[in-house]
Amino acid sequence: MTTSARSVPPPFGRALCAMVTPFTEAGGLDLPGAQLLAERLVSEGCDGLVLSGTTGESPTTTDAEKAALITAVREAVGDRVPLVSGVGTSDTRHTVELALQAEKAGADGVLVVSPYYSRPPQDALEAHFREVADASGLPLVLYDIPGRTGTRIEPETMIRLAEHPRIVAVKDCSYDFLGAQKVLGRTELAYYAGCDEHILALYAVGGAGYVSTVANVVPARLRAILDAFEAGDTPVSARLQQRATPLIELMMSAGLPGTVTVKALLNSLGLPGGSVRAPLRPAGRDAVDGLRAAYEEFIAV
Numbered sequence: 161m162t163t164s165a166r167s168v169p170p171p172f173g174r175a176l177c178a179m180v181t182p183f184t185e186a187g188g189l190d191l192p193g194a195q196l197l198a199e200r201l202v203s204e205g206c207d208g209l210v211l212s213g214t215t216g217e218s219p220t221t222t223d224a225e226k227a228a229l230i231t232a233v234r235e236a237v238g239d240r241v242p243l244v245s246g247v248g249t250s251d252t253r254h255t256v257e258l259a260l261q262a263e264k265a266g267a268d269g270v271l272v273v274s275p276y277y278s279r280p281p282q283d284a285l286e287a288h289f290r291e292v293a294d295a296s297g298l299p300l301v302l303y304d305i306p307g308r309t310g311t312r313i314e315p316e317t318m319i320r321l322a323e324h325p326r327i328v329a330v331k332d333c334s335y336d337f338l339g340a341q342k343v344l345g346r347t348e349l350a351y352y353a354g355c356d357e358h359i360l361a362l363y364a365v366g367g368a369g370y371v372s373t374v375a376n377v378v379p380a381r382l383r384a385i386l387d388a389f390e391a392g393d394t395p396v397s398a399r400l401q402q403r404a405t406p407l408i409e410l411m412m413s414a415g416l417p418g419t420v421t422v423k424a425l426l427n428s429l430g431l432p433g434g435s436v437r438a439p440l441r442p443a444g445r446d447a448v449d450g451l452r453a454a455y456e457e458f459i460a461v
Contacts, residue, residue: 170350171299171328172242172269173207174369175383178215178354180376180422181229183434189225193432195236197376200431202237205383206375209233210271210331213246214308215373215419220437223261230265244301248273252288256295263296270296271331271371273303274311282317293326300326305333305354315339322347331371332362341365356408359385360401364394373418374404374411377425377455403461407454416443424448425455 179201182193198209211233212218212226221229230245237243245267247258252275259270272292274285293300302321306312312334313321321327322343332340333354340362344351350368353359359370363386375382381404388397411421419436424443426433428451436442443451 168348168350170352170368172244172301172350174363174386175206175375175379176208176210176244176352176369176371177201177206177375177379178210178213178371178373179233180419180426180433181212181216181221181225182432183437185435187435187437189221189228190432190434191228191232193434194229195232197426197432198233198236201375201379202241204379206241206379207369208242208244208268209237210244210246210371211267213271213303213371214273215376215422216246217419217437217440218246218248220440223258226258227261227265230262230267234266242268244269244271246271246273246303247292248275248303250275250278252291255288255292259292259296259298259300263298267298269299269301269328271301271303273305274309274313276309276311279310282314285311285313286317286321289321289327290324293324298326299328300324301329301331301352302327302349303331303333303354305331307333307335312336315342318343318349319346322349329368332358332367337361340367356382356412357401357405360389360397363389373422374408376422377411377429377431378404378407378458381459403458407458410451410454414447416447421447421451425451428452429455 182190184190245262247270249255304313329350331352331354344366353362353370356374385400423433
């Protein structure tokens with residue numbers, strides 16, 4: 161029995177990982193490592209991969225590195241899953257350039273965050289997204305994370321943007337559950353939980369799934385939350401979400417950026433992660449030990 165409230169299939173699947181960008185010890189792009197990580201994520205249940213998001217350290221990767229990453233990951237996973245590339249910047253013109261570059265490199269969609277720091281008003285914000293959507297043939301995911309950008313994509317703005325044929329989805333980190341439900345009730349936008357603690361809650365009211373940072377290390381465990389709900393077993397789905405809470409909290413809310421905690425865990429597990437780029441700094445020994453303990457406890461059952 162399927163219990164999803166969505167009337168149309170999610171455009172990029174349900175279980176998406178906001179993939180880190182592996183770097184070498186010297187700080188360069190580790191394309192073989194990215195291919196290995198992508199292959200693991202797909203083989204363990206990810207329906208799609210989001211490259212060059214902020215988890216992928218997009219503020220510190222060059223345009224050429226972003227294009228090379230799409231090409232390398234596409235080579236590794238083929239057409240098994242869609243690839244969405246982060247192209248959002250504070251500059252509309254540069255964002256358009258990155259969207260065109262992503263299309264040329266073989267991406268299946270683009271993730272566009274609100275321009276950060278400049279805090280444009282809603283009419284300017286709407287114009288920004290429309291210009292990017294008009295520029296390429298790729299479907300666009302709106303990324304609403306006002307805690308980082310300083311600007312909320314207001315529900316009424318999203319409702320208007322949903323009229324654009326290529327604006328198809330939202331990565332929601334607004335922490336406004338009421339606002340999300342207003343948009344869900346009035347549009348066909350695919351709403352992806354961008355905060356791992358909201359995976360089940362948003363899915364239960366018609367969300368599309370998730371774009372998860374934590375999925376870099378436990379892709380199958382997070383997918384199981386959605387699978388149990390789809391099978392009609394809400395109590396099991398709820399228990400799986402609850403069991404994930406300590407790891408989610410430690411990875412996303414304990415004072416270190418998710419990129420840092422993910423790479424610390426991946427490195428401790430012998431998986432591709434590598435260094436982080438300044439201004440980020442690697443996790444200390446105590447933090448790594450705590451993350452590894454929480455990970456081991458989560459996967460023990």
